[in-house]
Every structure is written in structure tokens, then in C-alpha cells.
Amino acid sequence: MLELDQVSVGYAAEAGTAPVLDGISLQVPAGSLTVLLGPSGCGKSSLLNLIAGFVPVHSGHARVAGRPIKGPGADRGVVFQDDALLPWLDVLDNVALPLRLKGVPRAQREERARLHLALVGLQGQERRAIWELSGGMRQRVGIARALAADPQVLLMDEPFGALDALTRERMQLLLLKVWHATGKTIVLVTHGVEEAVFLSTDLVLLSRRPARITRRYALDFGRRQVAGVPARAIKSLPEFVATREQVLADIYAQEPEQLEDAA
Numbered sequence: 001m002l003e004l005d006q007v008s009v010g011y012a013a014e015a016g017t018a019p020v021l022d023g024i025s026l027q028v029p030a031g032s033l034t035v036l037l038g039p040s041g042c043g044k045s046s047l048l049n050l051i052a053g054f055v056p057v058h059s060g061h062a063r064v065a066g067r068p069i070k071g072p073g074a075d076r077g078v079v080f081q082d083d084a085l086l087p088w089l090d091v092l093d094n095v096a097l098p099l100r101l102k103g104v105p106r107a108q109r110e111e112r113a114r115l116h117l118a119l120v121g122l123q124g125q126e127r128r129a130i131w132e133l134s135g136g137m138r139q140r141v142g143i144a145r146a147l148a149a150d151p152q153v154l155l156m157d158e159p160f161g162a163l164d165a166l167t168r169e170r171m172q173l174l175l176l177k178v179w180h181a182t183g184k185t186i187v188l189v190t191h192g193v194e195e196a197v198f199l200s201t202d203l204v205l206l207s208r209r210p211a212r213i214t215r216r217y218a219l220d221f222g223r224r225q226v227a228g229v230p231a232r233a234i235k236s237l238p239e240f241v242a243t244r245e246q247v248l249a250d251i252y253a254q255e256p257e258q259l260e261d262a263a
């Protein structure tokens with residue numbers, strides 16, 4: 001459904017330096033929760049921005065549902081770490097904004113916005129001002145806004161990176177609930193190894209810059225959570241701990257100087 005074929009990306013401002021992404025090929029199956037994980041600065045956000053259509057492809061091909069990605073489009077919704085909500089609009093109007101821009105009549109767009117706010121647990125909060133909300137609530141509004149336009153793919157760049165540990169865990173559960181309820185394809189960038197192992201059906205490990213895919217893991221811990229197994233029970237399974245350690249070892253294998261520091 002989402003297909004990258006030998007894509008490379010470099011930035012004009014960095015002429016003469018190595019490309020950021022180098023020949024990345026990736027197939028993201030419909031309905032998957034694909035997580036991109038890799039060392040800081042390796043190009044995870046660049047890869048997500050390429051899929052979002054914010055960054056042009058220098059070589060190779062990128063397609064969503066068979067259509068070449070030529071720029072941003074309604075088939076891809078984006079949630080950033082920094083919630084990017086408009087402070088002069090209330091919660092409902094923020095969520096309804098993309099529909100307003102598409103020309104959807106008021107009653108219809110408000111109904112869709114209410115439905116998606118209920119999905120992220122914000123029913124009754126529709127008329128609150130953005131500045132009154134906690135960080136976790138703001139991210140919920142951002143997710144509702146991205147989903148209200150009914151994209152095929154939800155792209156999330158470090159969506160929980162700025163939240164405290166407890167809120168972050170709650171947001172992981174919320175994301176799994178939304179994923180299960182909507183059946184959307186999700187591509188998420190994170191620095192959190194445990195978060196990546198817990199959430200993903202496909203975990204994609206990227207190398208240091210220029211980013212290449214070094215390993216992929218097929219996982220199902222998130223699916224087990226939506227099937228009813230408590231998150232804490234999953235995260236203490238020997239199998240979960242072993243996978244997390246394996247992923248960490250694979251990352252450290254790319255960072256020999258950090259291993260020496262830790263010794």
C-alpha cells in the first residue's frame with residue numbers, strides 16, 4: 001500500500017555532504033503499525049517527511065496505493081511531536097479545520113470531528129480552548145484532527161516524545177485502540193526502543209547516516225494488547241524483554257563508541 005523503492009534524499013543546504021537517506025526500499029502493508037527506529041540524526045524524520053510529501057524524493061520511487069507521492073495529500077495525515085494546533089480555535093474547530101478547508105459543510109464536519117474526539121476520549125471537551133489542555137490531551141486532539149480527514153495512512157513523528165512517562169504509556173494504549181478501531185495504516189517514528197517493540201507490527205531499524213535499513217522485525221505485542229492482554233503483563237514477558245534487548249544490541253552494534261563509554 002505504501003511503497004518505497006530505492007529512495008534517496010539529500011538537502012540542498014548540505015551540498016557536498018553524504019545523502020540523508022540512501023537507497024531505502026520499504027513496503028508498508030495496509031493496516032500495519034510500522035515503526036521507524038534508529039540513531040539520533042540518522043534520517044527518520046526525513047523519511048517520514050518524504051512519505052508526507054514535505055521533502056522531495058531525489059531518486060527512486062515513493063507511492064501510496066500505487067500513486068506516486070508528489071507532495072502532501074489528504075491520503076496521508078500527519079501528527080507531529082509539537083502538536084501544531086491553532087490556539088485561536090477551540091478543540092472542535094481544530095479537529096474540523098482540515099474538513100473546512102476541503103469544503104465539507106459545517107454540520108457534517110462537526111459531526112465527524114465529534115466522532116473522532118470521542119474516539120480519542122475527548123467527548124465533552126469540544127469547546128475547550130487549546131491552552132487549557134495538558135500535553136497528552138493536545139496530542140489526542142492532533143490525532144483526532146489527522147484522522148477526521150480519513151487518510152489512508154497516519155504518519156506520526158515522535159508523537160509522545162515530549163510527554164511524561166505515565167502519559168506516554170497511556171498514549172501508547174490510546175494509539176493501539178485507535179489503530180484497532182480504525183484499521184488505519186500507521187507509520188511512527190520514535191526514539192523509544194520499548195515503545196517501538198510494544199507498538200509495532202513491523203519494526204524497521206535504520207543505520208547511522210546515510211540511513212539504510214539494517215534490520216526488520218515482525219512483532220505482535222501490540223496486537224496482543226488489543227486482544228486483551230494487559231500492557232504491563234506484555235512488557236514483562238521474557239519474550240518481550242529479549243526482543244527489546246536484541247533491538248538495543250542491534251542499535252549499539254552501530255555505535256561502538258557508546259558501548260565503550262558504557263563499559
Ligand SMILES: Nc1ncnc2c1ncn2[C@@H]1O[C@H](COP(=O)(O)OP(=O)(O)OP(=O)(O)O)[C@@H](O)[C@H]1O
Pocket residue numbers: 011012013014020038039040041042043044045046047209
Ligand atoms: N531541512 C533540512 N535542511 C538541511 N538539513 C536537514 C534538514 N532536515 C534535516 N536535515 C539533516 O538531515 C539529517 C537527518 O535529520 P532527521 O531529522 O531526518 O533525522 P532523525 O533521525 O529524525 O533525527 P532525530 O532522531 O534527532 O530526531 C540531520 O543531519 C539533519 O541535520
